[in-house]
Amino acid sequence: MxxxxxxxxxxxxxxxxxxxxxxxxxxxxxxxxxxxxxxxxxxxxxxxxxxxxxxxxxxxxxxxxxxxxxxxxxxxxxxxxxxxxxxxxxxxxxxxxxxxxxxxxxxxxxxxxxxxxxxxxxxxxxxxxxxxxxxxxxxxxxxxxxxxxxxxxxxxxxxxxxxxxxxxxxxxxxxxxxxxxxxxxxxxxxxxxxxxxxxxxxxxxxxxxxxxxxxxxxxxxxxxxxxxxxxxxxxxxxxxxxxxxxxxxxxxxxxxxxxxxxxxxxxLNRPYLGIGAAAHGYFNGIRYANHGDLKRYIEDSLRGRLPRAREEHQTPEQERTDTVIMGLRLTRGLSRSAFRRRFGYPFEDVFGEQLAVLEQEGLMGENDEFIYLTERGRLLANYVLAHFV
The missing domain is CATH 3.20.20.70 (Aldolase class I)
Structure with missing residues (x-):
């Protein structure tokens, strides 16, 4: 279910x-x-x-x-x-x-x-x-x-x-x-x-x-x-x-x-297609952004070309960082088990030191399944999330 x-x-x-x-x-x-x-x-x-x-x-x-x-x-x-x-x-x-x-x-x-x-x-x-x-x-x-x-x-x-x-x-x-x-x-x-x-x-x-x-x-x-x-x-x-x-x-x-x-x-950093001028997408390990200029977007698209302004093949480290930063925006936090299934190792193997420091500051918490921002941590989310970049 x-x-x-x-x-x-x-x-x-x-x-x-x-x-x-x-x-x-x-x-x-x-x-x-x-x-x-x-x-x-x-x-x-x-x-x-x-x-x-x-x-x-x-x-x-x-x-x-x-x-x-x-x-x-x-x-x-x-x-x-x-x-x-x-x-x-x-x-x-x-x-x-x-x-x-x-x-x-x-x-x-x-x-x-x-x-x-x-x-x-x-x-x-x-x-x-x-x-x-x-x-x-x-x-x-x-x-x-x-x-x-x-x-x-x-x-x-x-x-x-x-x-x-x-x-x-x-x-x-x-x-x-x-x-x-x-x-x-x-x-x-x-x-x-x-x-x-x-x-x-x-x-x-x-x-x-x-x-x-x-x-x-x-x-x-x-x-x-x-x-x-x-x-x-x-x-x-x-x-x-x-x-x-x-x-x-x-x-x-x-x-x-x-x-x-x-x-x-x-x-949850899952794949999605972005279509249209200035749209962003993440598919097959590639993050992309379409042209924001309408004329350029229309010309490329009508010629059958992907109207991309940029594409970036995500490294495992980039995927991991994005998964953590996006997941911690959720109130429940980042799932330990989902992280391990996706990357093959526990969250603490890479971010244990950051977690300990932020818990000491009262900005993060954890339980058996989730690692999350505290109420104060959500207020200072930009500061907290910068530790995982």
Whole structure:
């Protein structure tokens, strides 16, 4: 029997839809605001052709593999016509077998979904929706450059429920300039009142080159103080635990049995295919990244070439490091037995010294089966994980 929280056996597939209505002011991801009129439609048409060609190419290399999860990320996948997403799913079905328990997620932004479109996705097999709420506070949403208000979050959520989705996730951001612990708690209260099955909660990262980071660097905006962010982190864990959500990964919370199977593939360092501009993948011992430049991606893909910006054959040491760093992000930690099966020796043979030091500092713990971060260790995760690089 599959353990609770384990992904279904099989391959994961990620598809990147890089288009958005407007670039958010904190966003450093590869995303392209979609121009109106014929130029925008032509770009979408060419990109979808390139995606289909890459699916063909990837399928021929992967063989007739069973898919355990499919994830449409972005950008804003729901900016496309729902029929385009359905068409992609139909093509994927032609090239891969699907697990009976397959999880199919589409990221959705409030203001870009309709009741009819959501029903079309649900009827096509999409069974999980990840809604990019980020906040319920209007001033915070405007500061982040979101295209929606709180009303659109509610509309999208209720429309998804009416369309038959019983697995909904909300993305939230804390540490926004001007945000207070009390204000953050109010955001959590509004989110939990909707009863989503899953919540992803991220601290705001001020990425170089983004408008928000430039305003902070120029003194026009004050970053959220570190001690305030720590207080918000602590509020998040205690409040969501009290509401019945389990923190199963550093930034992710779920009701029992509702962990995101697709993301568990990443954290368990299992193989997955990444398709689309700027998509990353890990397959047959190779980590790769596709071109982020749309023109280059489309040209390479339509010519039948793998649209790779880089490929790296993983050494056993790199695989081991990635397995440890990703596995320790899980609340339960890294499985001793799984590590030994994968690498042929105990964890302590390589990392015993680091474990002893970090346990002494109160940042890590262990039991018969798992090696894990303590609550304080999760707060200082970057410091802890650097010991295993």
């Amino acid at each position: 599959r353990s609770r929280g384990e992904p279904v056996a099989g391959l994961a597939l990620y598809l990147h839809i890089p288009f958005c209505a407007r670039k958010c002011r904190y966003c450093a991801f590869v995303s392209h605001p979609l121009a109106g009129g014929g130029a925008g439609k032509a770009l979408v048409r060419d990109y979808l052709r390139a995606l289909r060609r890459e699916i063909n190419t990837a399928a021929s290399l992967a063989g007739r593999r069973v898919l355990a999860s499919i994830y449409f990320g972005g950008g804003t996948p729901t900016l496309l016509d729902p029929s385009d997403l359905v068409s992609l799913l139909e093509m994927i079905r032609e090239h891969f077998d699907w697990s009976d328990e397959i999880e199919i997620t589409v990221e959705a932004n409030p203001g870009t979904v309709s009741a009819d479109g959501l029903r079309l996705l649900r009827d096509a097999g999409v069974n999980r929706l990840s809604i990019g709420a980020q906040s319920f506070n209007q001033e915070e949403l405007e500061l982040l450059g979101r295209i929606h208000g709180a009303a659109e979050i509610y509309s999208a959520f209720y429309a998804a429920r009416e369309a038959g989705f019983d697995n909904l996730s909300l993305d939230l951001i804390y540490g926004i300039p001007g945000q207070t612990p009390a204000g953050w708690r109010a955001v959590l209260e509004e989110a939990v009142a909707l009863h989503p099955e899953h919540l992803s909660v991220y601290g705001l990262s001020l990425e170089e080159g983004t408008p928000l980071a430039e305003e902070v660097a120029g003194g026009r905006l004050q970053a959220c103080p570190e001690e305030t962010q720590v207080a918000m982190w602590e509020i998040t864990g205690s409040f969501l635990k009290g509401a019945g959500y389990e923190r199963y990964e550093i930034a992710n919370f779920a009701l029992p049995g509702r962990q995101c199977r697709h993301n568990l593939t990443y954290w």
